[in-house]
Amino acid sequence: MKYEQIKNQEGLKTIFISGTAGSGKSLLTSKLYEYYTKNGAFAAVLNLDPGVESLPYTCDVDVRDYVDIVYIMKQYDLGPNGALVMANDLIASKIDDIQNEVNRVNPDYLIVDTPGQIELFAYRSSGRFLVENIASEEKTSIFLFDGALITTPVNFVSIALLSTSIRLRLNLPTINVVTKTDLIGAKLKDILLWSTNLNTLENAIAKEADGDTYSLTTNILRGLNLGGFAQGLIPISNVTGEGLVNLEGALSRILNLGEEVED
Ligand SMILES: Nc1nc2c(ncn2[C@@H]2O[C@H](COP(=O)(O)OP(=O)(O)OP(=O)(O)O)[C@@H](O)[C@H]2O)c(=O)[nH]1
Numbered sequence: 001m002k003y004e005q006i007k008n009q010e011g012l013k014t015i016f017i018s019g020t021a022g023s024g025k026s027l028l029t030s031k032l033y034e035y036y037t038k039n040g041a042f043a044a045v046l047n048l049d050p051g052v053e054s055l056p057y058t059c060d061v062d063v064r065d066y067v068d069i070v071y072i073m074k075q076y077d078l079g080p081n082g083a084l085v086m087a088n089d090l091i092a093s094k095i096d097d098i099q100n101e102v103n104r105v106n107p108d109y110l111i112v113d114t115p116g117q118i119e120l121f122a123y124r125s126s127g128r129f130l131v132e133n134i135a136s137e138e139k140t141s142i143f144l145f146d147g148a149l150i151t152t153p154v155n156f157v158s159i160a161l162l163s164t165s166i167r168l169r170l171n172l173p174t175i176n177v178v179t180k181t182d183l184i185g186a187k188l189k190d191i192l193l194w195s196t197n198l199n200t201l202e203n204a205i206a207k208e209a210d211g212d213t214y215s216l217t218t219n220i221l222r223g224l225n226l227g228g229f230a231q232g233l234i235p236i237s238n239v240t241g242e243g244l245v246n247l248e249g250a251l252s253r254i255l256n257l258g259e260e261v262e263d
């Protein structure tokens with residue numbers, strides 16, 4: 001196949017941005033793009049969300065050029081999610097064209113904004129196909145915990161479970177990030193402690209839950225930790241820009257480590 005020949009395209013680093021609906025994926029995409037550009041790197045953006053109407057950035061490559069969600073809904077008499085499923089499959093079949101567009105732009109960093117319906121992207125085979133087949137020297141994933149959603153320790157564990165499940169599916173090194181830190185005030189301190197200290201989190205769960213909820217949550221948590229979850233979260237605000245430097249540092253450690261291994 002054509003893209004086989006250009007696999008491991010030299011120098012290209014691809015960053016997939018995933019997370020729950022409304023967690024800040026598109027806004028972070030625009031901020032990372034600005035960050036890299038300001039610091040003299042050549043970044044480009046690929047939008048993989050066929051259903052989005054407006055975006056806070058200009059796309060270099062846009063799957064909406066290949067699929068029209070409104071047309072699919074009308075033509076095949078589908079609801080929004082059925083149409084998104086079909087659109088995702090169509091997009092996977094256009095991988096050669098998408099790859100050619102990326103090659104033409106030829107950036108150092110390709111930032112990939114993924115669809116709001118994360119389960120469509122992460123759990124259907126077309127999403128993983130795209131992740132596996134976009135030719136790139138290094139790939140990594142950022143998973144966004146919506147700061148406004150993590151109001152309780154049990155919520156925190158649920159989203160950590162989702163993050164781990166998506167890491168399993170996409171099979172990429174993953175950086176966990178908490179967004180909207182500008183909205184959550186003092187709660188951030190608790191969240192950051194929970195993300196690195198199992199005992200603190202278990203104590204917090206014990207205060208909130210009992211019986212089945214307590215034992216299920218703590219058992220999931222222990223499993224997640226055995227699977228390497230407790231790396232901590234990087235706190236960022238897409239609005240104030242706080243924490244973006246740390247996120248870029250974490251990205252660089254993963255993406256540059258790859259280079260060293262390759263040499
Ligand atoms: N205060 C605050 N608002 C944010 C932050 N990040 C995103 N938002 C807001 O949250 C809303 C959703 O942001 P998006 O970037 O569209 O989120 P998304 O994950 O791309 O959303 P979908 O693609 O629809 O799932 C927008 O109103 C953003 O302005 C943040 O760090 N702080």
Ligand SMILES: [Mg+2]
Nearest residue numbers: 025026049116
């Ligand atoms: Mg979005």
